[in-house]
Amino acid sequence: MxxxxxxxxxxxxxxxxxxxxxxxxxxxxxxxxxxxxxxxxxxxxxxxxxxxxxxxxxxxxxxxxxxxxxxxxxxxxxxxxxxxxxxxxxxxxxxxxxxxxxxxxxxxxxxxxxxxxxxxxxxxxTGRETATGQSNVDRRPIDRLANGFIPVALLYLLAGSYETVAIYGGLPTLFDGYFPQVAHLLAAGTAALLIFALGFRLLPRFLVASPPRSLVTVVLPAGAFGPVLLASYLYGGRWFQLGAIIETIAVIGYALTYGILFMRSERRRVGFYGVLAGAGSGVLGVLLGVSFAFGQPTSSLVRAHFRLNVLGFLGLTIIGIAYQFYPPAIGTLRGASDRTALVSIATIAGGLLFQVIGFIGQISFVIQVGKLLTFIGALMYAYLLIAVFQTR
CATH class of the missing domain: 1.20.120 (Four Helix Bundle (Hemerythrin (Met), subunit A))
Structure with a gap:
């Protein structure tokens, strides 16, 4: 192959x-x-x-x-x-x-x-060999550091997948057999940590800018350590509070790093706005999550937290990076363009904001409007990818 x-x-x-x-x-x-x-x-x-x-x-x-x-x-x-x-x-x-x-x-x-x-x-x-060329020799320290955390993210995937098989297949579980623990292993441990590690390699090259090394050295260890505490002590005790604080530091540090990269860059491609919206959603998501560690979460706030982190932080980041890898403007189907891509990002981000407001205020109509907007944005995203792949 x-x-x-x-x-x-x-x-x-x-x-x-x-x-x-x-x-x-x-x-x-x-x-x-x-x-x-x-x-x-x-x-x-x-x-x-x-x-x-x-x-x-x-x-x-x-x-x-x-x-x-x-x-x-x-x-x-x-x-x-x-x-x-x-x-x-x-x-x-x-x-x-x-x-x-x-x-x-x-x-x-x-x-x-x-x-x-x-x-x-x-x-x-350990990722010491990075394939980083001589023209980017200044990036090697961060590239090596980021590489070192990729196996950690893969370990989280192994743990979360084993727990999935154990819960549904009747095997001994690693934790309590509580499915939200698995969700934290896979979403925070695997997906978020890979966004940090791969992102610190990809995003500086996309934006042609350099991230602050001090922030990178904080984000990666925090992103590696926080999820195991969250999954192990979900919704209870000081260790859960510590895990929530550490994960909050990781996500806020990542958002600051990307914000600095964005401001330093002269490039303004459509996908970058998706990643920016994802970073902002992640900050809101972890701040809401850390409030659970020091208070009593309601079901509506848990739903808002889930959607901010999975659809917002992970989802909008994925969509932004997808638009960078697969530029919408090269699609030959009707309506395939950077403008449509920007509308899709804005529709998903706006719909997500409506949902969060609705969940916090317990306003069903606002929640439904938000869900309709995110559905429309998701359709647009899928259509634009189909347009690009059909062209290729």
Whole structure:
């Protein structure tokens, strides 16, 4: 399998991720269970995008070639079908064997993903070899530091996926068998930490600017340590409070770093605004989350926290980076343009803001308006990716 073929499979993961986003927003609009939304949002939308881009980025950042290069093709049906089974079981309330099959398929797919990447970088696990050229020699310290935290994010993926199989398959669990703990392992431990680590390599090059090294050295360790405390002591005790504070430091530090990069850059591409909106949503999300550690969360505030972090921080960041990798303007379908992409970002961000206001004020009409806007924005995002891929 050539690099071109790996890239082709990466696009399949990206388009499936976008479709899961559309299904997630439609599920929210019609009021399907929260569990369904978590599966669609994290397992479907966020992680499939990560799978697709990680196969391309991680080997190159470790100065290696993906081995075995057939891994994306083998994993694809396993995690897509596995996620679909878990979603289907959450909608119907059973039968249990559907959940078990879905969890096993998911676990098998993640095993392929982790096995291929870890085998590829087995002799460079610290990431000291970065493939950073002489023209970017000043970036090597940050590149090496960022590389070192990628295996930590993969460990979180292993733990979260094992816990998924354990919960649905009847195996001994690592934690309490409480699904929100798994969501924190995968969303904060895997997805957010990879956004920090890969982002500190990608974003400075996209923006042609240098991040403050002092902030990078704070964000990465905090982003690595916070999620394990959150997952282990969810909603109780001083350790949970400490985890919430550490994760808040990580996300706010990342947002400051990206804000500085954005201000230092002369480039103003459409995707950069998505990443900026994602960083802002992340700050709101963790501030709301840290309030849970020192107070009593209500169900509506928990929903606002989830959507700010998964649709806002992770989602808008993913959308912004996708627009950078797959520029909407090259699409030949009607309406494919940077302006449409900007509208999609604004629609999702605006709809998210409506929902948060509605959840905090418990105003159902405002929540529904927000959900409709995010659904429209998700459709636009999926359409623009289809337009780009159809052109290619």
């Amino acid at each position: 050539t690099a071109t073929t790996v890239s082709r499979w990466a696009r399949r993961y990206v388009i499936v991720s976008a479709l899961f986003l559309v299904f997630w927003q439609s599920a929210a609009l019609v009021g399907l269970p929260q569990q369904t939304g978590v599966l669609l949002g994290i397992y479907g939308f966020v992680l499939h995008m990560i799978f697709g881009k990680a196969y391309s980025l991680i080997p190159s950042y470790f100065n290696r070639q993906l081995t075995p290069d057939s891994a994306p093709m083998i994993q694809f049906p396993l995690t897509v079908v596995g996620t679909s089974c878990l979603i289907g079981a959450s909608l119907t309330g059973g039968p249990n064997w559907v959940e078990s099959v879905g969890a096993i398929l998911w676990g098998a797919g993640v095993a392929v993903f982790l096995g291929a990447l870890l085998w590829t970088i087995r002799d460079n696990l």
